[in-house]
Amino acid sequence: MSGNDPVAAFRIEAADLLDATEQALLDLTHDLASRELIDTVFRGMHTLKGSGAMFGFDALAAFTHHCETAFDRVRKGLAPASPDLVAVTLGAMDHMRALVESDDPALATAGEAILARLHEALASPSDNEDLATDAPANGNAEKGWHLVFRLPLDAMANGTNPLILLDELAELVEPGLARIIALPDAIPPLAELDPSQCHLGWDVELRGDIAREAIDDVFIFVMDDMELQVEPLELASPPLPEPNPEITAPATAAAPVPNGQDGQPARSPGRMQGGAGDSVRVPASRLDVLMDRVGELVIVQSRLAQLADSGIRGPAGELALRSISEEVERLASELRDTTMVLRMVPIAALFGRFRRLVHDLAHETGKTIELVTEGESTEIDKTVSEQLADPIVHLVRNACDHGLEPAGERRSNGKRESGTIRLAAEQAGGEVLITITDDGRGINRERVRAKAEANGLLAPGAAIADADLLQMIFHPGFSTAEQVTNLSGRGVGMDVVKRTIEGLRGTIDLTSEPGKGSTITLRIPLTLAIIEGLLVRVGQGNYVIPLAAVEECIELSLEEDIRSRGRSMITLRDRLVPFLRLRELFATGTRPDPYQKIVVIGTGGERVGLVVDQIIGSHQTVIKSMSRLHRGLPSFSGATILGDGGVALILDIVQLVALGQQQEERLRAAG
Amino acid sequence: MSSILTVDDSSSVRMAIRIALSGAGHTVAEAGDGAEGLGKARMAKYDLIITDLNMPRMNGLEMIREIRKLPIQAGTPIVFLTTESDVGLKEQARAAGATGWLVKPFVPDHLLKVARKVLG
Numbered sequence: 001m002s003g004n005d006p007v008a009a010f011r012i013e014a015a016d017l018l019d020a021t022e023q024a025l026l027d028l029t030h031d032l033a034s035r036e037l038i039d040t041v042f043r044g045m046h047t048l049k050g051s052g053a054m055f056g057f058d059a060l061a062a063f064t065h066h067c068e069t070a071f072d073r074v075r076k077g078l079a080p081a082s083p084d085l086v087a088v089t090l091g092a093m094d095h096m097r098a099l100v101e102s103d104d105p106a107l108a109t110a111g112e113a114i115l116a117r118l119h120e121a122l123a124s125p126s127d128n129e130d131l132a133t134d135a136p137a138n139g140n141a142e143k144g145w146h147l148v149f150r151l152p153l154d155a156m157a158n159g160t161n162p163l164i165l166l167d168e169l170a171e172l173v174e175p176g177l178a179r180i181i182a183l184p185d186a187i188p189p190l191a192e193l194d195p196s197q198c199h200l201g202w203d204v205e206l207r208g209d210i211a212r213e214a215i216d217d218v219f220i221f222v223m224d225d226m227e228l229q230v231e232p233l234e235l236a237s238p239p240l241p242e243p244n245p246e247i248t249a250p251a252t253a254a255a256p257v258p259n260g261q262d263g264q265p266a267r268s269p270g271r272m273q274g275g276a277g278d279s280v281r282v283p284a285s286r287l288d289v290l291m292d293r294v295g296e297l298v299i300v301q302s303r304l305a306q307l308a309d310s311g312i313r314g315p316a317g318e319l320a321l322r323s324i325s326e327e328v329e330r331l332a333s334e335l336r337d338t339t340m341v342l343r344m345v346p347i348a349a350l351f352g353r354f355r356r357l358v359h360d361l362a363h364e365t366g367k368t369i370e371l372v373t374e375g376e377s378t379e380i381d382k383t384v385s386e387q388l389a390d391p392i393v394h395l396v397r398n399a400c401d402h403g404l405e406p407a408g409e410r411r412s413n414g415k416r417e418s419g420t421i422r423l424a425a426e427q428a429g430g431e432v433l434i435t436i437t438d439d440g441r442g443i444n445r446e447r448v449r450a451k452a453e454a455n456g457l458l459a460p461g462a463a464i465a466d467a468d469l470l471q472m473i474f475h476p477g478f479s480t481a482e483q484v485t486n487l488s489g490r491g492v493g494m495d496v497v498k499r500t501i502e503g504l505r506g507t508i509d510l511t512s513e514p515g516k517g518s519t520i521t522l523r524i525p526l527t528l529a530i531i532e533g534l535l536v537r538v539g540q541g542n543y544v545i546p547l548a549a550v551e552e553c554i555e556l557s558l559e560e561d562i563r564s565r566g567r568s569m570i571t572l573r574d575r576l577v578p579f580l581r582l583r584e585l586f587a588t589g590t591r592p593d594p595y596q597k598i599v600v601i602g603t604g605g606e607r608v609g610l611v612v613d614q615i616i617g618s619h620q621t622v623i624k625s626m627s628r629l630h631r632g633l634p635s636f637s638g639a640t641i642l643g644d645g646g647v648a649l650i651l652d653i654v655q656l657v658a659l660g661q662q663q664e665e666r667l668r669a670a671g
Numbered sequence: 672m673s674s675i676l677t678v679d680d681s682s683s684v685r686m687a688i689r690i691a692l693s694g695a696g697h698t699v700a701e702a703g704d705g706a707e708g709l710g711k712a713r714m715a716k717y718d719l720i721i722t723d724l725n726m727p728r729m730n731g732l733e734m735i736r737e738i739r740k741l742p743i744q745a746g747t748p749i750v751f752l753t754t755e756s757d758v759g760l761k762e763q764a765r766a767a768g769a770t771g772w773l774v775k776p777f778v779p780d781h782l783l784k785v786a787r788k789v790l791g
Contacts, residue, residue, distance in 0.1 A: 043754070046754075047775070051776045053776075157745070196745070
């Protein structure tokens with residue numbers, strides 16, 4: 001969490017505020033007249049400006065002030081909310097984000113350009129009126145004021161100290177130029193007097209050049225309930241008669257209020273270096289659950305200590321020990337689940353970004369695009385969520401750019417003019433399914449085939465299953481866009497998307513129906529930290545295969561092993577599946593176990609068998625990253641520590657499948 | 672200097688208030704909601720209480736009403752945090768017994784000005 005640094009806390013709050021305001025702006029594009037949205041935008045800017053100034057983000061506060069003023073005008077009906085204004089303000093949001101992150105003076109130039117556009121976008125000529133700040137003090141009574149006031153009866157009970165008010169009034173003018181007379185006429189007889197009530201009134205004469213606003217300021221907290229008459233002092237008016245000089249209020253003579261607070265409060269010095277991205281917000285209820293578990297763990301620990309000290313041995317001791325062991329196991333698994341949940345964030349934040357993207361893309365392409373999001377409350381690991389952003393950006397861009405047809409084409413095909421992109425998330429077991437669907441033209445198989453053939457990915461005229469043909473899109477450097485537009489084709493291909501998703505141990509699937517649209521499904525594990533694994537032995541080493549990738553386990557009989565030597569293929573339900581002998585791959589130098597097993601693993605449509613000596617069983621695998629020296633090793637994605645303290649390497653499924661495919665191709669090429 | 676209680680469910684706001692006021696030499700106690708604030712107000716006399724209105728468990732209005740019943744806090748100024756849009760809420764808070772208000776967001780100068788205004 002953000003510890004003791006309000007600046008760090010502000011950065012997080014600012015990011016949320018900007019997101020929320022941006023959402024309101026985007027909604028505003030559909031409903032320019034919505035007062036509620038205009039108010040939301042205004043309030044967002046207002047809060048951002050205020051808090052920004054509070055925490056030393058002066059450039060941000062100054063810049064935001066202009067946007068706030070613009071929306072204040074809109075709010076007050078002085079200027080209309082135009083699409084231009086919203087577009088410029090959306091640009092301004094990005095600038096504000098930059099200002100939250102950095103105080104680079106170079107940003108000022110960019111800011112001025114945006115403000116110039118902002119002024120243009122406001123329909124009525126900007127008069128640079130400073131609407132949000134206090135009106136300037138204009139002394140309209142150079143001679144001074146005559147006041148008569150009575151405070152509400154309960155003023156003192158409610159914490160107002162009349163003496164402080166009188167002091168404040170007196171301080172408005174030069175010493176000696178304030179005359180204050182108490183008006184005791186409303187004081188009830190002693191028997192009826194409630195000493196906590198304020199029965200006195202005051203007649204005050206202030207001589208000097210003071211703004212009327214300054215007087216109102218003194219009474220700001222009591223203004224609505226008090227009686228107050230204020231008149232300018234007449235030049236010729238004689239000094240007030242003093243009807244009762246002996247009961248002049250003591251205020252003018254009161255000891256001067258200590259005024260030593262002039263020292264400015266410490267503005268937060270130096271801003272936090274890192275962004276706000278390193279912290280996670282956790283609902284307190286989740287921490288409570290965690291605390292409960294920890295509490296239980298402490299209790300079990302003391303039970304264990306008691307047992308160790310008690311000297312109970314034999315079957316009774318064993319039974320007690322087993323019961324404690326079971327308890328620890330249950331707690332550990334609950335603790336693991338609870339802790340994992342701490343890292344989970346709703347996917348709504350990720351999806352929120354795409355509204356802006358789609359809005360901009362629609363603008364750039366001239367298409368009408370509607371973004372529909374579903375399952376925003378689905379939760380996902382924070383790191384995963386961050387790493388998913390770029391791939392999904394690419395997929396959404398693709399869908400907008402290549403998938404959706406221009407309005408004219410859609411109309412002539414009998415479709416609705418506005419294209420729809422649907423972004424949905426749902427949790428399924430230990431995975432999150434994210435689907436990106438468009439109702440565009442779908443993927444043109446002929447073009448994919450032509451491109452694949454031209455790039456040598458496919459032999460001309462070769463028969464290929466439809467699903468495999470679509471998979472071609474994920475090959476490095478594959479792009480069917482006839483012209484590289486500004487939107488897609490920025491050097492990032494679908495292969496990079498696929499690699500990123502697989503780096504998260506996820507999978508990517510594509511289905512497409514010509515004329516109807518395409519759907520891309522991402523399956524992402526809920527967390528990166530712990531996986532269900534299948535523990536196997538190869539030679540003398542233990543290895544973990546992610547269970548999600550395991551399709552089946554079969555026995556490799558000795559004769560089949562000998563028969564398949566040299567070609568390393570088995571027939572599995574009429575399909576040839578290549579397999580890798582891990583013993584040979586890892587050069588264990590051991591003799592094969594007489595009953596070897598093949599673990600068939602798959603990603604997408606590709607399958608490969610891994611020959612292992614023994615399958616030990618399923619294993620809750622806590623993933624530890626490899627040391628820097630070993631990080632570059634192919635075939636392994638990490639390591640884990642086993643119950644006995646030994647280390648097991650985690651196999652990198654993607655690498656191994658690719659290796660198997662290469663082997664298959666080599667064998668095919670060899671005939 | 673003065674002893675001030677700040678009641679707010681947002682820790683960053685409490686933090687900002689604490690930093691601003693302690694910078695001016697005041698002692699600042701904190702409470703995370705109205706119930707906690709009321710509890711503290713029962714235990715010790717404060718020179719000023721600054722409270723948010725929207726809080727879980729016990730909101731600021733209820734807390735102010737309860738504090739006004741405590742003899743130990745007789746006449747203690749209570750300043751509530753509000754936004755410019757909450758005009759109706761301002762009325763309610765004053766009716767509940769609040770002394771003044773501070774419009775959120777505020778800069779430390781505003782906070783100190785309001786504190787000076789009610790503390791004298």
